[in-house]
Amino acid sequence: MFRTLLAAALLALGLAAPTAAREITHVMGVTEVPDAPQRVVILTNEGTEALLHLGVVPVGAAQSWDGDPWYDHIAGPLADTVPLGTESGINLEILAALEPDLIIGNKVRQEKIYDQLSAIAPTVYAEDLSGDWQKNYQFYADVLGLHEQGAANLAAFNTRAAAIGASLGDSINETISLVRFSPGRTRIYYKDTFAGVILDKVGLKRPAPQDRQEFAEEVQKERIPDMDGDRIFYFSADADPEEAVANLAEWTNDPLWLNLEGVKAGKAQRVSELVWNTGGGIYCAHMMLDELAAIYGVDPQAVTD
Template identity: 50%
Template sequence: MKTVLALLRALPLCAALVAAPALARDVTDSMGTVAVPDEPKRVIVLTNEGTEALLALGVTPVGAANSWLGNPWWDHIRDGMEGAEPVGKESAINLELVAALEPDLILANKQRHEEIYPQLTAIAPTVMSKELRGDWKINFRLYAEALGKTEEADAAIADYDAAVAGLRGKLGDKLNEEVSVIRFVPGQIRIYQLDSFSGVLLKDIGFNRPANQNVEEFAIRTGKESIPNMDGDRIFYFTYDSGDGKGTSLEEDVLADPLWQSLSAVEAGKVHQVSDAIWNTAGGILAAKLMIKDLGKIYEVD
């Protein structure tokens, strides 16, 4: 922390005053009211979903949190991140790198970055979204307001809504299926509910969910003993594996279990492995649109 403060103090005061754009607008975020530049030019974003928001709004950040898996970016955003500098994972931001990039606006998240908020605000005006789950559109609109791009955000959300409506119309009676969403992570199985990234999108489209998933909560964290509670007319599952093989090992163990093999969706051949990045971890508008495409292909209506 001393290194960061020393770096900040070392910046020539006159240069900082010349480089800094005028603070022309107030934005209300999870921390209060923030004065932000009218037209920010050097934006750093510290969440994966925030990075997707910037790209969708036509902004390439000068720095961004590394994708959870990727080197350093998700495959589906790599082309748009040319010139952006990785500044560490969401949960381990390198403040020295952030300061060295001399941003005029930082987009962060209270759930991830509340502890380093004083250091971030010492570097540049910082807008903090509140949560990292559920409806991505809430944070998307906040980031767009901070960037002065609310009209572009309205257009992007309208495009998403049109894609959702288009798929809903093609699916027809197939929406009567109860779809179950399962995630394998090292040491834990999650049964996802409505207040999750995939849960919001499935609800937007109009899918039914099994009773234990049809509640406004995030997820049930459990183990193999709850395999019978993972059933549905159709099951989507995805796996988070950071490279140590533990997530994949759990997935393989569950899928080979006799209890899993006895599930009605498994017996009917209606089980689909999908991308953890697209269906969960990336968490933004670009992933949402790719998830819509996935569903169209799975249901053979695309």
């Protein structure tokens, strides 16, 4: 079945591919991509947000981590987009049947299927996820021939983040701790994370144990003191399954947690897992700025996008 669909997709691509093309250098090599791709497939959540923000609606996309199949804030424009399975479980048969003229993926998630994807359509990969969302956004813009628009959109975001930071007054000197609680794995998030990059753009600092240009570290309860900060932002599963609720309660009722200065000051706050972590794209980045502005009581539209 897959071979039949793949052959059909390749035939259609050969008949309909634009004659104009550009060479794109990416983590997997050099690929010729069409100048004006019409049927784009994107294989990461943050990439889906980037494409929509750039005005490109993909014909197929990796489904949202939570959603049926899309996050609520992007479901509207994706009404006709075909879900392709999760980032780590792409359905190649469905993808091939879409006859894309460009596939955009990520080495972290789809390295093993690069050759199969490349046999369907020109395929390019971003290298990493974690804190690379802005780098990836510009990469997607470049691949789509929208370099200037991508650069302008990122500049607008960074200007907005800096403006919110400037409106914080003395609060800009607070240190911010990031923690994720999930059953079986609790992690302290460092600077090379989606939320960590945004805090840096705002100008907020991290506590000394978290001032590391790394992603995250799994910890046990004896490391709870390293979770302290002037403010502590923590996230857990938004859907609140029973196991996640019990796990969160276990950690946040531990005596070491209750003794943290940020907790005793009433400045430990649960925030959205989607917005601060799993969404990972530019819409969620702006939503995180909205949440930060609300928490600090400043105007979220000091600078708009």
